[in-house]
Amino acid sequence: MGIRERKEREKERRRQQIIVAAKRVFSEKGFNKATMEDIAKEAELSPGTLYLYFKNKEELYASLSLRILQYLHIRVAHVNKEQGLNALEKLDALMDAMYDVYDFDPLIIINMFHLQSSETLKNLSDELLYEIKDLSRKSIGAISTIFKDGIETGHFQDRHPTALADIFWSLFSGVVLWEASKKIIDKEKDYLKDTLKTAFDLFRNGVVAHP
Amino acid sequence: MGIRERKEREKERRRQQIIVAAKRVFSEKGFNKATMEDIAKEAELSPGTLYLYFKNKEELYASLSLRILQYLHIRVAHVNKEQGLNALEKLDALMDAMYDVYDFDPLIIINMFHLQSSETLKNLSDELLYEIKDLSRKSIGAISTIFKDGIETGHFQDRHPTALADIFWSLFSGVVLWEASKKIIDKEKDYLKDTLKTAFDLFRNGVVAHP
Amino acid sequence: MGIRERKEREKERRRQQIIVAAKRVFSEKGFNKATMEDIAKEAELSPGTLYLYFKNKEELYASLSLRILQYLHIRVAHVNKEQGLNALEKLDALMDAMYDVYDFDPLIIINMFHLQSSETLKNLSDELLYEIKDLSRKSIGAISTIFKDGIETGHFQDRHPTALADIFWSLFSGVVLWEASKKIIDKEKDYLKDTLKTAFDLFRNGVVAHP
Amino acid sequence: MGIRERKEREKERRRQQIIVAAKRVFSEKGFNKATMEDIAKEAELSPGTLYLYFKNKEELYASLSLRILQYLHIRVAHVNKEQGLNALEKLDALMDAMYDVYDFDPLIIINMFHLQSSETLKNLSDELLYEIKDLSRKSIGAISTIFKDGIETGHFQDRHPTALADIFWSLFSGVVLWEASKKIIDKEKDYLKDTLKTAFDLFRNGVVAHP
DNA sequence: GATGAATGAGTATTCATTCAT
DNA sequence: TATGAATGAATACTCATTCAT
Numbered sequence: 056m057g058i059r060e061r062k063e064r065e066k067e068r069r070r071q072q073i074i075v076a077a078k079r080v081f082s083e084k085g086f087n088k089a090t091m092e093d094i095a096k097e098a099e100l101s102p103g104t105l106y107l108y109f110k111n112k113e114e115l116y117a118s119l120s121l122r123i124l125q126y127l128h129i130r131v132a133h134v135n136k137e138q139g140l141n142a143l144e145k146l147d148a149l150m151d152a153m154y155d156v157y158d159f160d161p162l163i164i165i166n167m168f169h170l171q172s173s174e175t176l177k178n179l180s181d182e183l184l185y186e187i188k189d190l191s192r193k194s195i196g197a198i199s200t201i202f203k204d205g206i207e208t209g210h211f212q213d214r215h216p217t218a219l220a221d222i223f224w225s226l227f228s229g230v231v232l233w234e235a236s237k238k239i240i241d242k243e244k245d246y247l248k249d250t251l252k253t254a255f256d257l258f259r260n261g262v263v264a265h266p
Numbered sequence: 267m268g269i270r271e272r273k274e275r276e277k278e279r280r281r282q283q284i285i286v287a288a289k290r291v292f293s294e295k296g297f298n299k300a301t302m303e304d305i306a307k308e309a310e311l312s313p314g315t316l317y318l319y320f321k322n323k324e325e326l327y328a329s330l331s332l333r334i335l336q337y338l339h340i341r342v343a344h345v346n347k348e349q350g351l352n353a354l355e356k357l358d359a360l361m362d363a364m365y366d367v368y369d370f371d372p373l374i375i376i377n378m379f380h381l382q383s384s385e386t387l388k389n390l391s392d393e394l395l396y397e398i399k400d401l402s403r404k405s406i407g408a409i410s411t412i413f414k415d416g417i418e419t420g421h422f423q424d425r426h427p428t429a430l431a432d433i434f435w436s437l438f439s440g441v442v443l444w445e446a447s448k449k450i451i452d453k454e455k456d457y458l459k460d461t462l463k464t465a466f467d468l469f470r471n472g473v474v475a476h477p
Numbered sequence: 478m479g480i481r482e483r484k485e486r487e488k489e490r491r492r493q494q495i496i497v498a499a500k501r502v503f504s505e506k507g508f509n510k511a512t513m514e515d516i517a518k519e520a521e522l523s524p525g526t527l528y529l530y531f532k533n534k535e536e537l538y539a540s541l542s543l544r545i546l547q548y549l550h551i552r553v554a555h556v557n558k559e560q561g562l563n564a565l566e567k568l569d570a571l572m573d574a575m576y577d578v579y580d581f582d583p584l585i586i587i588n589m590f591h592l593q594s595s596e597t598l599k600n601l602s603d604e605l606l607y608e609i610k611d612l613s614r615k616s617i618g619a620i621s622t623i624f625k626d627g628i629e630t631g632h633f634q635d636r637h638p639t640a641l642a643d644i645f646w647s648l649f650s651g652v653v654l655w656e657a658s659k660k661i662i663d664k665e666k667d668y669l670k671d672t673l674k675t676a677f678d679l680f681r682n683g684v685v686a687h688p
Numbered sequence: 689m690g691i692r693e694r695k696e697r698e699k700e701r702r703r704q705q706i707i708v709a710a711k712r713v714f715s716e717k718g719f720n721k722a723t724m725e726d727i728a729k730e731a732e733l734s735p736g737t738l739y740l741y742f743k744n745k746e747e748l749y750a751s752l753s754l755r756i757l758q759y760l761h762i763r764v765a766h767v768n769k770e771q772g773l774n775a776l777e778k779l780d781a782l783m784d785a786m787y788d789v790y791d792f793d794p795l796i797i798i799n800m801f802h803l804q805s806s807e808t809l810k811n812l813s814d815e816l817l818y819e820i821k822d823l824s825r826k827s828i829g830a831i832s833t834i835f836k837d838g839i840e841t842g843h844f845q846d847r848h849p850t851a852l853a854d855i856f857w858s859l860f861s862g863v864v865l866w867e868a869s870k871k872i873i874d875k876e877k878d879y880l881k882d883t884l885k886t887a888f889d890l891f892r893n894g895v896v897a898h899p
Numbered sequence: 900g901a902t903g904a905a906t907g908a909g910t911a912t913t914c915a916t917t918c919a920t
Numbered sequence: 921t922a923t924g925a926a927t928g929a930a931t932a933c934t935c936a937t938t939c940a941t
Binding site: 087168169171174176177184187188191192212214215218219221222224225226227228229230232233234235236237239246249250253254256257258259260261262 | 295296297298299379380382387423425426429430432433435436437438439440441443444445447448450451452457460461464465467468469470471472473
C-alpha cells in the first residue's frame with residue numbers, strides 16, 4: 056500500500072468519524088439547533104478541521120443522506136439482480152429491503168426525508184446535488200425495473216413503471232415521516248413497523264394483477 | 267354592527283394580511299432564510315406590528331398550517347356527513363377533497379412537515395399546539411370513520427381503520443413531498459396530479475374487498 | 478370654584494393616579510424592566526395618556542423622587558422652625574424626621590437614591606433637574622442651619638455646617654442603600670431601623686462638643 | 689514557561705483588555721446606554737470576542753465590581769494583620785485604605801450600587817454571585833474584627849461590631865454617592881476628599897470610648 | 900382629553916466560517 | 921494537517937413614543 060493510498064484511507068476515516076458525530080448531533084438537536092462546535096466536540100476535533108472535510112454545514116448534513124442513499128441503492132440493485140425470483144417475489148424482497156434501510160438508521164432516514172422536503176436542498180453545491188440526484192434516479196430506476204418486468208410478465212397491472220416506483224417510494228417516506236411526527240405530537244408508541252407492513256400490503260394488493 | 271364587532275373584524279383582517287404575506291415569503295425563502303422584516307415589508311407593516319398578532323416567528327409559521335388543517339377538517343367532515351353515499355363513493359369523495367386541499371395551498375404539505383419537526387414544535391405555545399393536535403386528530407378520526415363504515419358494510423377489507431387513515435394520509439403527503447423534491451432536484455415538470463391519481467387508484471384497489 | 482380650577486384639580490388627580498401606579502411597578506420591577514404599558518395597566522389608563530402628564534419614562538421616574546424630596550423638605554423645614562428646642566434637641570428631631578421619611582415609603586426612597594447615583598439623572602429635562610436640585614439644596618440648607626445654630630451656641634463642634642449636613646444626609650442614604658442591597662444578597666432580616674439608630678447615635682456622639 | 693501557562697496568561701491579558709475598555713464605556717454612558725459594540729470597539733475587538741470571555745453584558749459589568757471588591761478585601765485584610773498597631777491606629781489605617789480604594793477607581797461605588805440593584809443581580813451566574821457575596825462578607829468581616837478588637841481593648845465603645853462595620857462602609861459609600869450626584873446636579877467642584885475626611889473624623893469621634 | 904394600534908429604531912447574542920500559528 | 925481564537929454579519933424581538941380617531 057503506497058503512501059498516497061494510506062493517506063487517502065486515513066482521510067476517509069476522518070470523514071466517517073465526522074459523519075458519525077454529525078449524525079448523533081443532528082438527530083438529537085435538528086439541523087438548526089445543532090452547531091458546528093457541537094459536532095466538532097462530539098467528533099473530538101476542532102471546528103476548523105470539519106471544514107477541511109466538508110465545505111459547509113449544509114453539505115455535511117447532506118452527506119448523511121448520501122450515505123443512506125448509497126445503502127439503499129445497493130440493496131435495491133441487489134434485489135433487482137437476484138436470479139430465480141419472479142416479479143412478485145422481487146416486490147416482497149424490495150419491501151424487506153426497505154425495512155432494512157429503515158432499521159439501518161431510523162433517525163437519519165427521517166433526516167433524509169426532511170432534507171428532501173426542505174430549503175437546505177436549494178443551497179447544496181452542484182456536485183453534491185448531482186450525487187444525490189444520481190443515486191435517487193438509480194434507485195428509483197432499479198425499482199421501476201422490477202415493476203416493468205412484472206408488468207411484462209403479467210404479474211402487475213399495466214401502469215407506468217416509474218409512477219409505480221415513485222408511489223412506492225412516496226408511500227415509504229410518507230409513512231416514516233407521518234409516524235415520526237405522530238410520535239412528537241402524541242408521544243404515541245412506535246407502531247411504524249406495523250403501519251409499514253399494512254401500507255406495503257395494501258400497495259401489493261393494489262398493484263398486482265387480479266386474474 | 268357595533269364598534270366592538272367592527273374592531274374584531276378589522277383585527278382578523280390584519281391577521282389574514284400578515285398570514286398572506288408570510289406565506290409568500292416562507293414559500294420563497296423557506297423558514298430559516300425568511301426574516302420577520304421580509305414578512306413585514308411584504309405585508310406593508312412594521313416588524314413590531316407582526317408581534318401584536320403573532321407571538322413569534324414560529325407561531326406565525328404554524329398559523330399557516332393551522333389554516334390548511336382547518337380546511338382539511340371541514341372537507342373531510344363534510345364527506346363524512348354526506349347522505350346517500352356508500353363507503354366506496356365516500357372514498358372517492360375523500361380523494362377529491364385531498365386534491366382540493368392540495369390546490370388550496372400546494373406548499374402547505376411541505377410547511378406541515380417542517381412544522382412537525384420537533385425543533386419547531388417545541389417553541390409553540392400550548393394553545394396553538396393543542397389546536398394543531400386537535401385538528402389533526404379530528405381529521406384523521408373522520409377519515410377513519412369512513413373506513414370503519416366501509417369495513418362494516420363489507421366494502422373494504424377488514425383492517426384497522428386508523429391504520430388505513432394514517433396510510434391514506436401518508437400516501438398523500440408522501441407523494442406531494444416527493445414530487446416537490448423531484449422538482450428541486452430534477453427541475454422536472456409537475457406531474458403531481460397524475461401521480462396522485464395513480465396513487466389513490468392503487469390505494470383503492472388495495473383496500474377494497476374483492477368479492 | 479371656577480371651571481379652570483376644577484380642571485386643574487382633576488389634572489392633578491390624574492398625575493397622582495399615575496405616580497401611584499408607577500411607584501408600584503418601578504418598585505417591583507426596577508426602572509429598566511418596568512414598561513410604560515405595565516404602568517398604564519396598573520393605572521387603568523392607556524399608554525398614550527401617560528404622555529399627556531409626563532414627558533417620558535425618565536421624568537415619570539424622577540417625579541417619584543420629587544415627591545419624597547418635597548415631603549423631606551417639609552419635615553426638615555418644620556424641625557428648623559420649631560421654637561423652644563436647642564440645637565441638640567433639633568438634631569434629635571431631625572433624626573426622627575428621617576425615620577419618618579423612610580417609613581413614608583421605604584421602596585421609593587431606595588429608588589430615589591438609585592436615581593441619584595445613576596445615568597438617569599443625566600437625561601432629565603432642565604426643569605425637572607432644577608426642581609430636584611432646588612429641593613435638595615433647600616433641604617440640605619435647612620439641615621445646615623441646624624448645625625450652624627448648634628455651632629454658634631456651642632452645642633456642636635466647630636465644623637463646616639454644610640459638610641455636616643452632607644455627611645448626615647450621606648450617612649442616611651448610605652445606610653438605607655447598604656441595608657437594601659444586603660437584603661438582596663443575603664436575604665437577611667431587616668435590621669435597618671437598628672442600624673440607622675446606631676448610625677445616628679454615632680453621628681451625634683461624633684458631632685457634639687465635649688465639654 | 690510552558691505553552692499552557694503562556695496561553696493562560698494571554699487569556700488573562702485579554703480579559704483585562706476588555707475590562708479596561710468596559711470601564712471606560714460604562715463610566716461615560718452608564719450601563720444601559722453603553723452597548724456591547726461600543727465596548728468591543730473601545731477594546732479593538734469584535735463583539736463576538738467579548739462573549740468568549742464574559743457570558744453576557746451583566747457579567748462583564750459585574751466583573752468591574754469584583755475587581756474593586758478584591759482590592760478592598762486585600763487592603764482591609766492587610767490592615768487587620770498589621771502587628772504593633774492598636775485598634776485606634778488600625779481604624780486610621782482603615783480610613784487610609786478606603787481613600788485608596790476610592791482612588792483605585794472613583795466610579796466604582798456607583799457601579800457597585802447599580803450592581804446591587806436587584807435587576808442586575810438576578811441575571812448573574814451563580815458562581816459570580818457567590819464570589820461577590822463571599823468577598824463582600826469577608827471584607828465586612830475583616831472590618832468587624834478591627835472593631836471587635838477595639839471594643840475588647842476598651843478603645844471603642846461597646847457596640848455591635850458588625851453594625852459598626854456596616855455603618856463605616858455605609859458612610860463611605862454614602863459620601864461617595866452623594867458627592868457624585870452633587871457633581872451631576874450642581875456641577876460643583878470635587879470636595880470629596882475633604883468631606884470624606886470630616887466624615888471619618890466624626891465617625892472616629894463617635895465611636896471611640898471617652899475616658 | 901383619552902385611546903391603543905402602529906411604529907421602527909435599537910441591540911444583545913449567536914455561530915458558521917476563517918486564518919495565523 | 922490540525923487548531924481554536926477571533927470574527928462580524930445577521931436577526932428576532934422589545935418597547936418608548938406617536939398620532940389618527
